[in-house]
Amino acid sequence: MAKKRQAKRQPAKRKQRGGNGGNVQHHPIRKFFKWVGIVILAAFLFGVALFAYYAKDAPEITQSDLQKDGSSTIYAMNNKQITQLGLENREYITAQKIPQQLKDAVVSVEDSHFYNEPFGINPIRIVTATISNVLHRGGLQGASTLTQQVVKLSVFSTKASDQTLKRKAQEAVLAFKVEQKYSKEQILEFYINKVYMNFGQYGMQTGAKYYYGKSLSKLTLAQTAFIAGLGQSPVGYNPYTHPEAATKRRDTVINAMLKNKKITATQAAEAKATPITSGLVKQKTAKNNADEAKVTDSYLTSVIKEVKKRTGLNPYTAGMKIYTNLDLSAQKRLYKIVNSDKYVQFPGDTFQTAVTMTNPETGQVTAQIGGRKTGDVQRSLNRATQTSRSNGSTMKPMMDYAPAIEYLSANTGLTIADEKYYYPDSDVELHDWDNKYMGDISMRTALKLSRNIPAIKMLAATGLSRANSFVKGLGLKLTKAERTAYSSGIGAGVSTEQEAAAYGAFANGGQYYKPYYVRKITTADGVSTSYSSSPTRAMKSSTAYMITDMLKDVMLSGTGTSAKSGNLYEAGKTGSVNYGDAEIKKNPSLKGLNKDEWFTGYTRKNVISVWTGYDKPLENGLGAVSQKIALLIYRNLMSYVSENETNEDWVMPSTVIAKQVNGQRELFVKGSAAANIADDSSSSSSDSSSDSSSESSESSSNSESSAADNSSDYSSSLSSDDNADEQSTASSKSTSTSSESASTHSAASSSARQ
Numbered sequence: 096m097a098k099k100r101q102a103k104r105q106p107a108k109r110k111q112r113g114g115n116g117g118n119v120q121h122h123p124i125r126k127f128f129k130w131v132g133i134v135i136l137a138a139f140l141f142g143v144a145l146f147a148y149y150a151k152d153a154p155e156i157t158q159s160d161l162q163k164d165g166s167s168t169i170y171a172m173n174n175k176q177i178t179q180l181g182l183e184n185r186e187y188i189t190a191q192k193i194p195q196q197l198k199d200a201v202v203s204v205e206d207s208h209f210y211n212e213p214f215g216i217n218p219i220r221i222v223t224a225t226i227s228n229v230l231h232r233g234g235l236q237g238a239s240t241l242t243q244q245v246v247k248l249s250v251f252s253t254k255a256s257d258q259t260l261k262r263k264a265q266e267a268v269l270a271f272k273v274e275q276k277y278s279k280e281q282i283l284e285f286y287i288n289k290v291y292m293n294f295g296q297y298g299m300q301t302g303a304k305y306y307y308g309k310s311l312s313k314l315t316l317a318q319t320a321f322i323a324g325l326g327q328s329p330v331g332y333n334p335y336t337h338p339e340a341a342t343k344r345r346d347t348v349i350n351a352m353l354k355n356k357k358i359t360a361t362q363a364a365e366a367k368a369t370p371i372t373s374g375l376v377k378q379k380t381a382k383n384n385a386d387e388a389k390v391t392d393s394y395l396t397s398v399i400k401e402v403k404k405r406t407g408l409n410p411y412t413a414g415m416k417i418y419t420n421l422d423l424s425a426q427k428r429l430y431k432i433v434n435s436d437k438y439v440q441f442p443g444d445t446f447q448t449a450v451t452m453t454n455p456e457t458g459q460v461t462a463q464i465g466g467r468k469t470g471d472v473q474r475s476l477n478r479a480t481q482t483s484r485s486n487g488s489t490m491k492p493m494m495d496y497a498p499a500i501e502y503l504s505a506n507t508g509l510t511i512a513d514e515k516y517y518y519p520d521s522d523v524e525l526h527d528w529d530n531k532y533m534g535d536i537s538m539r540t541a542l543k544l545s546r547n548i549p550a551i552k553m554l555a556a557t558g559l560s561r562a563n564s565f566v567k568g569l570g571l572k573l574t575k576a577e578r579t580a581y582s583s584g585i586g587a588g589v590s591t592e593q594e595a596a597a598y599g600a601f602a603n604g605g606q607y608y609k610p611y612y613v614r615k616i617t618t619a620d621g622v623s624t625s626y627s628s629s630p631t632r633a634m635k636s637s638t639a640y641m642i643t644d645m646l647k648d649v650m651l652s653g654t655g656t657s658a659k660s661g662n663l664y665e666a667g668k669t670g671s672v673n674y675g676d677a678e679i680k681k682n683p684s685l686k687g688l689n690k691d692e693w694f695t696g697y698t699r700k701n702v703i704s705v706w707t708g709y710d711k712p713l714e715n716g717l718g719a720v721s722q723k724i725a726l727l728i729y730r731n732l733m734s735y736v737s738e739n740e741t742n743e744d745w746v747m748p749s750t751v752i753a754k755q756v757n758g759q760r761e762l763f764v765k766g767s768a769a770a771n772i773a774d775d776s777s778s779s780s781s782d783s784s785s786d787s788s789s790e791s792s793e794s795s796s797n798s799e800s801s802a803a804d805n806s807s808d809y810s811s812s813l814s815s816d817d818n819a820d821e822q823s824t825a826s827s828k829s830t831s832t833s834s835e836s837a838s839t840h841s842a843a844s845s846s847a848r849q
Contacts, residue, residue, distance in 0.1 A: 166179045166180055166181020166182070166183060166184050166185050166186065166411065166412075166414065167179070167180045167181060167402075167410040167411070167413060167414060167415040167416070167417055168180075168186060168415075168416050168417070169395065169398065169417045169419060170416065170417065170418045170419060171419060171421045171422070171423040172419065172420055172421055172422055172423070172459075172461070172614075173423065174418065175423060177391055177395075177419070177421065177423065178387075178388065178391065178395070179301075180395070180399070180410050180411060180417075181411050181412065182411050182412060183295075183297045184295050184296050184297060184301060185288065185296075185297035185298045185301050185414075186298060186300045186301045186304065187288050187298065187300070187414050187619065188284075188287070188288060188298070188299075188300040188311065189284060190280045190281060190283065190284040192311075192312070193283075193284065193287055193311065194311050194312050194314075194319070196316065196319050196357075197287065197299065197311055197314075197319050197322070197323060198283055198287075199352055199355070199357035199358075200319055200320050200322075200323035200324075200348050200351075200352055200357075201241075201283065201286065201287060201323045202241065202283070202355075203348065203351035203352045203354070203355045203357055204323060204324055204347065204348045204351040204352075205241050205244065205286075206240050206241035206244075207351070207354075207355055208240075209240065209241045209242075209279065209283075210279055212240055212242070212274075213274065240270065241282065241283070241286055242270040242273055242274055242282050243267065243270045244286060245270075245273065245282055245285045245286045245289065246269045246270050246273060248286070248289040248290065249285070249289065287299045287300075288300070290325075290326035291326060291329050292305065292306075292322075292325055292326070292329055293325070293329035293330060293333060294379075299311060299322050299323070299326075302322050302325065303318075303322055305376075305379075306318075306321075306322070306334070306375055306376065307374050307375065307376060308376040315366070315369070315373075315374070316349075316358065316362060316365075316366040317345065317349075317366040317367075317369035317373065318373075318374055320345045320346075320348040320349045320352070320366060321334065321341065321344075321345040321348075321371065323348050324344045324345055324347060324348040325341075325344070327344065328344075332344045334371050334372065334375060335375070335378045338371045338372060341371045342371040345367075345371060346367050349363050349366050349367055350363070389430070389469065390426060390427055390430045391421065391423075391426060392465075392469070392474065392475060393463050393464050393465030393466065393475075393477045393479060394419070394421055394426060394460075394462070394463045394612070395474070396465065396474050396475075396477045396480075397460065397463060397477065397479075397480055397592075397612050398410075398417065398419055398612045398613060399474075401611065401612050401613050402415070402417055402613060402616065405613065405616065405626065406616060406618070408618070413618065413619060414618075414619035415616055415617060415618050415619065416616070416617040417613060417615075417616055418613065418614050418615040418616070418617075419612055419613055419614065420454075420457075420459035420460055420461055420611070420612055420613070420614055421460075421461065421462065421612075422452075422461040422462055422736070425452060425461060425462040425732070425735065425736050426462045426463075428731075428732065428735045428736075429450060429452070429462050429464050429732055430464065432728055432731050432732060433448050433450070433464055433467040433728060434467050434468060438727070438728075438731045439724055439727045439728060439731065440720075441467075441724065442718075442720070442721050444467075444468040445468075445709060445710070445715065446467070446707070446709065446715075446721065446724075447466055447467060447478060447707070447708060447709060447710055448464065448466070448467055448478075448705065448706060448707045448708075448724070448725070448728060449464065449465055449466065449477075449478035449479040449482070449590070449591045449705070449706045450462070450463065450464045450479060450591060450703065450704070450705050450706075450728060450732070451463045451479045451480075451590075451591040451592045451594075451595040451610075451703070451704050452595065452701055452702065452703045452704075452732065452736070453595045453596055453599055453608075453610055453701070453702045454599075454700065454701065454702075455598075455599035455600075455602035455603040455608070455697060455699070455700070455701070455702050456603055456608075456699075456700070457608060457627070457628065458596060458599065458608025458609055458610050458611055458627075458628035458630075459610075459611065459612075459614070459628075460592065460595075460610050460611065460612050461701070462732075463477075463479050463480075463592070464479065465477030465478045465479045465480065465481070466478050478590075478591075478706070479590060479591045479592050480590050480592045481590075482590065483588035483589055483590055484588065484672075484691050484706055484708060485586040485587060485588055485672045485690075485691055486586055486587065486588075486589045486594060486670050486691075486693050486695075486706075487585065487586045487669075487670030487671045487672045487691060487692075487693055488545045488547075488550075488585055488586070488668065488669060488670045488671065488693075489594060489668045489669070489670035489693045489694075489695045489704075490583065490584060490585060490586055490587055490589075490670070491542060491545065491550045491584065491585060491668065492542065492598075492601065492642050492645075492646060492668055493565070493566050493569055493571070493597055493598075494554060494562050494565070494566050494583060494584045494587075495550040495551070495553045495554045495557075495562070495584045495585075496538065496542055496550070496553055496642060496645070497565065497601075497634060497638050497639075497642050498553075498554075498557040498561055498562045498565040499538075499553040499554075499556060499557050500637070500638045500641050500642065500764065501565060501634050501635060501638045502557055502561050502565075503556060503557060504763075504764040504766075504767035504768075504769070505538060505553070505556075506538070506641075506761060506762060506763040506764065506767070506769050507537065507538055507539045507641055507644065507645055507761045507762045507763075508537045508538070508539065508756040508757075508759065508761030508762075508763075509537060509538040509769075510535050510536070510537060511535070511536060511537070511538055511541055511549040511552055511553070512534065512535050512549075512552075513527075513532050513533040513534060513535075513536055513541065513546050513548050513549055514532050514534065514548065515532065516548045516551070516552065518551065518581050518582070519555045519581060525547055525548055525551055526547070527546055527547045527548065528547075528671070528673065532548070533546060536549065537756075537759070537761070538553070538645070539645050539648060539759070539761065542645045542646070542648075542649065542653075542668075543645065543648045543649050543652065543653035543654070544653055544654065545649075545653070545654050545668075545669060547585050550584055550585055551581055551582075551584050551585065554581060554584040555581065559578070559579065559581065562584070563578045565633075565634070566597070568607060568631065568633040568634070569596075569597035569600055569607055569633050570593055570596050570597055570607060570609060570610075571587070571589055571593055571594075571597060572593070573587050573588075574588070586670070586672055591695075591704040591705065591706050592610055592704075593610075594693075594695050594704040595610065595695065595702045595703065595704035596608065596609065596610040596702075598695050598696075598697050598702050598704065599697070599702045600633040600634065600639060601639050601642050601643050601646070601666070601697065602639075602643070602666075602697040602698070602699060602702055603630075603639070604636040604639050604640070604745075604748070605632060605633055605634040605635055605636045605638060605639040606630040606631070606632060606633065607630065607631050607632075607633035608628040608629075608630050609628045610628070611626065611627075611628050613626055614626055614627070635750065636748045636750065637748055637750040637751045637764050637765070640745060640747055640748055640751055640762070641751060641762045641764075642666075643666045643745055644666075644745075644762055646666035646667055646668055646696075647664075647665070647666045649666070649667060649668055649669070650665060650666065650667050650696065654669040655667050655668065655669050655694065655696070655726060657723050657726040657727065657730070658694055658696055658726035658727075658729045658730045658733075659730065660730050660733050660734040660737065661734070662742070663698060663733070663734075663737055663742055664698060664699070664742055664743060664744040664745070665696055665697065665698045665733065666696060666697060667694060667695060667696025667697065667729070668694070668695055668696070669692075669693065669694050669725075669726065670691070670692070670693030670694070670695070671689050671691065671692055671693070671722065672689060672690045672691040672692075673689055673690065674686070674688065674689070674690055674716065678690075678713060681713065682713055682714070684716075685713070685716045687718075688716025688717055688718055689716060689717045689722055690708060690712045690716060690717070691706065691707070691708045691712070691717075692706070692707045692708065692717055692721070692722050692723075692724065692725045693705065693706050693707075693725055694725040694726045694728075694729045695729075696729055696733065698733070698737060698740075698742075698743075699743050699744075699745065700736075700737070700740050700743075701733065701736055701737070701740075703729050703732055703733055705725040705726075705728045705729050706725065707721070707724050707725040707728070747762075749765070750764065750765045750766075751763070751764065751765060752765050
């Protein structure tokens with residue numbers, strides 16, 4: 096009985112012991128969780144401390160970092176876009192012009208809580224990512240808000256390997272600062288303009304034009320979704336090479352928009368049913384882009400220089416719209432002319448040229464080539480503006496004959512002796528290319544056949560001081576040595592840009608327009624400024640007409656017949672520069688060759704100046720065939736640009752009279768002594784009503800006209816002032832017609848012709 100009671104008590108004791116034992120077992124578990132909590136708290140505090148430590152070294156971020164200026168867009172005369180000019184190809188678009196549909200797409204897929212994040216960060220996501228980084232030592236992913244992405248794109252690397260805790264801490268601090276300073280709309284604007292779109296395109300507006308050939312506002316929902324999602328992996332979602340991946344990403348964006356109730360289910364279904372290739376333009380290859388860039392490279396070099404000078408801004412970063420004077424069709428044809436053998440046969444790739452075409456009525460530079468076979472080098476040497484080679488006999492109308500007409504009232508039939516002749520006040524004999532003399536010839540014939548001695552005689556008659564003043568009015572910038580040398584009358588260092596503008600004054604009745612490339616600039620803030628060139632009176636209209644009339648003969652029956660384009664009313668002048676004795680002595684193979692060849696000609700609508708030669712003229716020269724290339728370049732280009740233009744002749748002004756002299760029609764300045772005969776009313780016509788008034792306000796030097804109009808040799812008509820000027824510079828007269836440098840050379844060793 097006692098045993099039974101004892102047995103009954105035992106379970107109770109076991110239960111009690113079990114209870115005591117249970118209390119002992121639960122104590123270590125509580126202790127464990129306590130320590131886990133401490134560790135987690137410590138880790139959190141450590142993470143926060145480390146986060147704060149890294150954050151204190153965050154770099155500064157400015158508005159220029161967030162809103163980097165976009166590339167400038169350059170347009171041709173017809174307002175067609177030529178190119179984007181920038182360190183990054185980006186067309187910036189402001190928040191007001193960003194379609195709401197794109198904003199919805201970006202926010203939906205990138206950061207659906209964007210508008211509800213007051214600090215630009217998501218603390219929970221950051222802490223989670225921080226702990227993950229501490230425990231697993233991995234890169235931080237998935238913790239970025241849209242604001243943080245803007246910060247990352249603005250001041251940090253976007254490589255996955257760079258997504259460290261330190262970087263994230265600094266991103267968070269900067270994101271907080273950005274949120275405090277800018278509105279959500281501004282931040283979204285920053286992002287949309289920064290994200291990379293592949294193929295060198297930055298910003299979604301640029302991407303839309305690259306992929307679809309239109310602006311963001313004209314995209315469909317499917318196209319908008321593609322553009323919005325492309326930034327995550329521009330290469331991986333390339334629709335040309337990875338259409339399936341691109342489709343999947345686009346649909347992800349569409350689904351996100353549906354989830355956020357930005358579109359309806361019907362809209363989503365229709366958009367996802369659209370092929371990813373729908374609306375895509377043909378992909379531009381790097382080669383296509385490079386080839387297109389070559390066509391306008393020289394012209395853009397001049398544009399960039401002018402924009403910087405006018406605005407003080409860098410067109411690579413200022414986000415401007417630049418409207419140029421470029422005739423894109425003419426530029427393309429010019430490029431083909433000089434870079435193929437279709438129009439002109441070139442002797443080799445090292446043979447060079449420079450060409451400038453201008454509008455004589457405005458001064459607009461409408462086409463320009465600064466070299467040929469330049470390879471893939473961008474902004475290469477522009478020989479049309481950056482080099483000055485002797486222009487040979489193309490100088491004669493500007494420095495020799497026009498001043499004689501302007502100041503001395505010389506007539507086109509004036510008799511000049513082509514005979515043995517020395518430069519004034521020197522013992523240096525002047526020669527022509529053939530070492531022959533033609534005897535008494537008219538000024539018209541002398542210019543038509545490009546004789547040197549009559550040209551320098553006319554320069555001597557006018558005087559260097561007046562001749563220098565005259566060419567300065569044509570925009571030519573001669574060196575001091577050239578201004579004091581008579582040899583400059585048959586060649587001085589100029590560029591095709593300068594010469595085209597100068598000849599434009601002959602084409603335009605004596606009005607000179609400084610050449611320019613840019614007609615309007617619109618800055619990033621929307622302010623537009625238009626530009627033009629104001630005319631200056633470079634010579635009387637009578638002088639311009641008489642020179643033009645003689646230069647017509649150059650092309651009809653003189654040295655420029657190879658440049659003639661059918662029945663086109665045009666005038667022009669050839670120019671050649673020979674090698675001097677010293678140069679031939681260094682390289683005997685240059686004997687019989689020319690160093691430079693020019694042709695500058697014009698119609699009433701266009702002026703084209705062409706130089707040809709070699710960059711290393713002491714190694715290569717121009718033979719008989721190569722000497723015609725400048726004329727052929729001119730002819731092919733002038734024929735092309737004149738196809739759709741009215742073929743108009745120049746109208747003789749009322750201040751010029753014409754008469755027959757020995758069977759040749761010659762021109763005289765009305766009122767001059769040589770023209771003291773009855774007007775031939777049948778061969779003269781009045782200029783426009785403004786002509787006579789313009790004559791009265793022309794060159795202030797006109798009163799200097801000499802009474803020596805009846806003289807057959809104008810070299811005797813130098814004024815005493817001019818003689819004094821020449822005496823002081825007599826030692827400088829022994830110059831070469833090949834004005835390669837500012838220094839003077841022996842005129843006996845080199846001569847210009849044609």
